[in-house]
Amino acid sequence: MIAALHQAAARHGMAVPLIVGAVLLVLWPTAFSTAYDLRVFTLAGIYALLVIGYQFVFGHAGALALTQGAFFGLGAYVTGILGARYGQGFVVTFPLSIVVPILLAAVVASPVLRLDTHYFALATLGVAQVLLLVALLAEPLTGGANGIPGVPGVELLGTPVPRGLPLAGFVWAWVILGALVARQLLRGLYGTAFHVMRDNPMLAACLGLDTGRLRLAAFLLSAAYAGAAGSLFVHTIRVVSPEALEFHVMVAVLAMAVVGGRTRIAGAILGAFLLVHLPEWFRVFEKSYLIAYGAILLAMIVFAPDGLIGRLERWFPPAPAPLPEPEPLPKRHPIQGEGPLLALQGVVKSFGGVRAVAGVSLVVRRHEILGLIGPNGSGKTTLINLITGLVRVDSGTIRFVGTPINGLRPDAIARRGLARSFQAATLVEGLTALDNVAVARATAEGVGMRRALRASWSDPSLARARRHAMTLLNALGAGDAASCEAGTLPHGVRRRVEIARALALQPALLLLDEPAAGLSETEQADLADRLAAVREAGTTLIVVEHNMPFLARLADRLVCLNEGKVIASGRPEDVRADPKVIEAYLGRAGVSS
Amino acid sequence: MLQVIVNGVALGAAYALLALGFVLILNATGAVNFAQGDLVMAGGLLVVAASMVWPVPAIVLLPLVLGLMALLGLALSLLAYFPLKSQPPVAVFISTIAVGIMLQNTANALFGAEPRAGPPLLTAGLVELGPVTVSRQALAIIAVAALLIVVQHVLFRHTRLGRVLRATAQDREMAEALGIRVNTVIAGTFAFAAAYAGAAGLLLSNTFFVTPSDGSNYILKAYIAVVIGGWGSVVGALCGAMVIALFEVVFPSLPLVLPGLASLPGASWLFSQTMATILLYVVLLAVLVVRPQGLFGETVQRRA
Numbered sequence: 057m058i059a060a061l062h063q064a065a066a067r068h069g070m071a072v073p074l075i076v077g078a079v080l081l082v083l084w085p086t087a088f089s090t091a092y093d094l095r096v097f098t099l100a101g102i103y104a105l106l107v108i109g110y111q112f113v114f115g116h117a118g119a120l121a122l123t124q125g126a127f128f129g130l131g132a133y134v135t136g137i138l139g140a141r142y143g144q145g146f147v148v149t150f151p152l153s154i155v156v157p158i159l160l161a162a163v164v165a166s167p168v169l170r171l172d173t174h175y176f177a178l179a180t181l182g183v184a185q186v187l188l189l190v191a192l193l194a195e196p197l198t199g200g201a202n203g204i205p206g207v208p209g210v211e212l213l214g215t216p217v218p219r220g221l222p223l224a225g226f227v228w229a230w231v232i233l234g235a236l237v238a239r240q241l242l243r244g245l246y247g248t249a250f251h252v253m254r255d256n257p258m259l260a261a262c263l264g265l266d267t268g269r270l271r272l273a274a275f276l277l278s279a280a281y282a283g284a285a286g287s288l289f290v291h292t293i294r295v296v297s298p299e300a301l302e303f304h305v306m307v308a309v310l311a312m313a314v315v316g317g318r319t320r321i322a323g324a325i326l327g328a329f330l331l332v333h334l335p336e337w338f339r340v341f342e343k344s345y346l347i348a349y350g351a352i353l354l355a356m357i358v359f360a361p362d363g364l365i366g367r368l369e370r371w372f373p374p375a376p377a378p379l380p381e382p383e384p385l386p387k388r389h390p391i392q393g394e395g396p397l398l399a400l401q402g403v404v405k406s407f408g409g410v411r412a413v414a415g416v417s418l419v420v421r422r423h424e425i426l427g428l429i430g431p432n433g434s435g436k437t438t439l440i441n442l443i444t445g446l447v448r449v450d451s452g453t454i455r456f457v458g459t460p461i462n463g464l465r466p467d468a469i470a471r472r473g474l475a476r477s478f479q480a481a482t483l484v485e486g487l488t489a490l491d492n493v494a495v496a497r498a499t500a501e502g503v504g505m506r507r508a509l510r511a512s513w514s515d516p517s518l519a520r521a522r523r524h525a526m527t528l529l530n531a532l533g534a535g536d537a538a539s540c541e542a543g544t545l546p547h548g549v550r551r552r553v554e555i556a557r558a559l560a561l562q563p564a565l566l567l568l569d570e571p572a573a574g575l576s577e578t579e580q581a582d583l584a585d586r587l588a589a590v591r592e593a594g595t596t597l598i599v600v601e602h603n604m605p606f607l608a609r610l611a612d613r614l615v616c617l618n619e620g621k622v623i624a625s626g627r628p629e630d631v632r633a634d635p636k637v638i639e640a641y642l643g644r645a646g647v648s649s
Numbered sequence: 650m651l652q653v654i655v656n657g658v659a660l661g662a663a664y665a666l667l668a669l670g671f672v673l674i675l676n677a678t679g680a681v682n683f684a685q686g687d688l689v690m691a692g693g694l695l696v697v698a699a700s701m702v703w704p705v706p707a708i709v710l711l712p713l714v715l716g717l718m719a720l721l722g723l724a725l726s727l728l729a730y731f732p733l734k735s736q737p738p739v740a741v742f743i744s745t746i747a748v749g750i751m752l753q754n755t756a757n758a759l760f761g762a763e764p765r766a767g768p769p770l771l772t773a774g775l776v777e778l779g780p781v782t783v784s785r786q787a788l789a790i791i792a793v794a795a796l797l798i799v800v801q802h803v804l805f806r807h808t809r810l811g812r813v814l815r816a817t818a819q820d821r822e823m824a825e826a827l828g829i830r831v832n833t834v835i836a837g838t839f840a841f842a843a844a845y846a847g848a849a850g851l852l853l854s855n856t857f858f859v860t861p862s863d864g865s866n867y868i869l870k871a872y873i874a875v876v877i878g879g880w881g882s883v884v885g886a887l888c889g890a891m892v893i894a895l896f897e898v899v900f901p902s903l904p905l906v907l908p909g910l911a912s913l914p915g916a917s918w919l920f921s922q923t924m925a926t927i928l929l930y931v932v933l934l935a936v937l938v939v940r941p942q943g944l945f946g947e948t949v950q951r952r953a
Contacts, residue, residue: 120739120742167934167937167938168934168937174876174880175880175937178872178873178876178933179934179937181869181872182873182930182931182933182934182937183930183934185869185930186927186930186931189923189924189927189930190927192923193921193923193924193927303865303869304865307746310743310746311743311746314739314740314743315743344754344755346750346753346754347754347755347758349750349754350747350748350749350750350751351747351751353743353746353747353750354728354729354744354747354748354751357733357740357743358733358744361733361740
């Protein structure tokens with residue numbers, strides 16, 4: 057029996073516990089259906105919807121927004137005011153309760169979304185507090201501290217939905233719908249894009265992903281779900297009061313998301329179900345039941361910091377998916393424009409008092425491999441960061457096929473056809489090597505909310521992106537590692553996966569920051585051959601490297617930087633023999649000896 | 650007017666103790682202690698309880714409150730921080746919320762939900778300072794808080810303990826490599842922060858009463874103070890606390906000072922405590938829009 061269970065678990069991963077959970081969730085209200093229990097169960101559904109929405113911004117976008125309670129309260133007030141004061145029914149209150157929070161979210165998004173971490177948290181908290189105080193002050197509209205009683209119940213097609221099991225079923229139907237929409241949005245390439253963004257926003261931008269837009273989408277989706285939950289809440293309890301806007305709603309939502317799991321829909325439902333019911337179960341402790349609630353919350357976060365679903369996933373690991381068949385990438389459009397591929401003119405960048413790049417001018421021709429050398433601190437990496445837009449130039453221009461690109465955001469530059477690797481091979485640890493590469497196809501696949509919603513049972517963009525990624529991994533000799541999590545890969549393989557990911561953007565210009573660092577000599581030789589093949593296929597390369605033998609066999613031209621200036625450029629053998637270059641690397645003693 | 654300002658400074662002094670503890674824990678651990686507000690409440694109720702047994706001025710009870718609150722801070726670190734120290738900071742955020750819920754409801758079970766007043770620091774009454782009279786309590790609050798802040802400053806700037814604490818705040822791993830017992834330091838920081846929060850509770854308990862649900866209000870104030878002052882800056886947090894308190898106290902009393910304002914239509918609505926809080930948040934949002942790194946800039950380096 058146990059062996060059979062083990063086998064089933066190994067084959068189906070989380071399917072077994074999820075099905076068991078769903079069955080229990082259906083049995084729960086039918087088995088213990090006192091009127092009060094059903095009310096609590098309905099409330100759990102409302103919170104589940106609220107938490108599923110919160111996962112967009114908190115889980116997937118990785119931003120600690122403290123507005124979810126406020127959007128919930130706003131939705132509640134819209135329903136309360138329309139229902140009790142203007143006699144509107146569910147068909148009017150519900151959509152408007154979704155629209156109004158979305159509008160508020162859109163208004164506050166532009167100043168608030170660009171803030172970082174705790175500033176973002178506090179700004180969103182500020183918005184929430186202002187809303188609460190306005191509800192208290194605007195008494196003629198909101199009823200002040202007493203709120204508005206007498207909100208009608210849900211009525212559909214002229215028939216009221218009675219309290220008890222029908223209302224619980226109605227609310228949970230919305231939970232199921234919300235869960236399906238969330239799943240549809242996030243299981244494909246769009247969800248993977250979110251994963252990369254929350255793990256490393258800078259990396260996401262370099263892959264051409266518009267992180268501002270992703271964050272905005274998540275924020276608006278959260279507001280929409282919160283508004284829906286707020287409307288259902290008021291139609292259930294039939295009164296709206298400032299309590300719906302108070303901070304403890306937000307705290308409860310946050311706790312549910314953390315306890316259940318930040319990015320798993322099942323986690324939202326489990327967290328909401330548990331935390332709504334726990335105080336009820338602890339009523340046996342009478343006066344101290346909320347103390348026990350706090351203690352259990354503490355215990356859960358201590359013992360399952362990744363959430364209960366995360367804990368379950370470790371017990372029921374998913375069966376490894378079969379690797380996709382490689383499929384060649386579609387032909388990319390030739391780069392339009394006149395002039396050299398890349399031209400830098402008098403580029404300057406200072407950090408504080410240090411001029412890291414002090415007036416660099418250079419030209420990169422099409423289909424060449426340009427080696428960029430120079431001692432540590434000579435400005436090589438800064439130059440790459442300037443070209444790819446991670447750092448803004450102080451003065452000077454950078455032109456890509458004749459058009460200035462300095463001043464553009466990194467994601468816009470990446471979409472124009474510049475891809476890069478990082479000095480410290482930067483992968484998203486929690487994704488497989490395959491998905492690390494596949495996500496770079498997001499722009500080419502036109503990833504977005506609408507496309508995600510239109511996809512059928514499995515996302516064809518993700519499947520195609522994975523097939524393309526497989527081709528690239530094979531081309532770089534990392535195909536065997538495709539299904540491994542990136543965090544487990546050895547250094548040499550990480551480098552290849554990173555380069556495969558950059559190639560997935562089908563760049564016209566590929567900038568590699570010390571690709572050979574930490575590789576053995578055999579690995580270096582192998583990498584040099586593969587990079588030569590990349591150039592043969594029509595990509596131009598800039599390779600930053602210390603390793604002269606590696607560059608000498610690869611580069612057509614070398615440019616040597618020292619103290620932020622170009623001190624030599626030309627054929628590799630000439631640059632290597634240049635006394636200024638030798639001096640820069642070895643100091644004066646090196647020249648005289 | 651002067652009286653109003655003295656009251657504002659007194660409130661600010663108490664907020665400063667609260668914000669100080671918040672920022673010390675933040676610097677030592679990188680995590681937000683969300684129970685800090687509930688610790689203020691706990692300190693307040695502790696002094697209420699103690700004064701029922703020994704009816705003496707609160708100043709006499711201060712050492713007792715500091716000591717007991719330090720123990721509570723140790724317990725907090727053991728329960729909510731150490732089990733999660735390798736987790737992302739948001740885990741500690743939640744775990745301290747959980748401890749806060751426990752504190753609040755323990756207080757509720759023991760004392761009930763009604764507000765309670767603590768004993769005055771020395772004696773109640775007014776002091777004449779030249780032409781104006783100010784409350785003795787407000788002056789005493791300022792004096793005690795100033796003393797505690799000076800003690801903190803001396804302790805941190807001029808002792809080995811302080812250097813160890815600052816080293817830990819700057820770079821925990823390096824401090825550990827240098828043989829500093831980082832865990833002891835962090836536990837000590839929690840004890841210190843809790844003691845100061847408790848002192849704030851003691852100082853506020855007479856004028857503002859203590860209610861078990863006070864915590865969330867206080868933590869929001871501390872959070873704002875620390876953001877206004879620059880995340881991680883001790884001096885900034887103290888200034889931020891003062892700004893908030895002055896605003897809260899001075900704004901609603903503007904019509905008293907400038908009688909012309911009182912005759913404006915809707916003055917009682919406009920110059921209310923609620924409106925003051927709304928404006929406080931609006932100003933805060935404006936500060937964040939204009940200067941996303943806080944008024945005084947950011948002092949802790951964020952780890953990549």
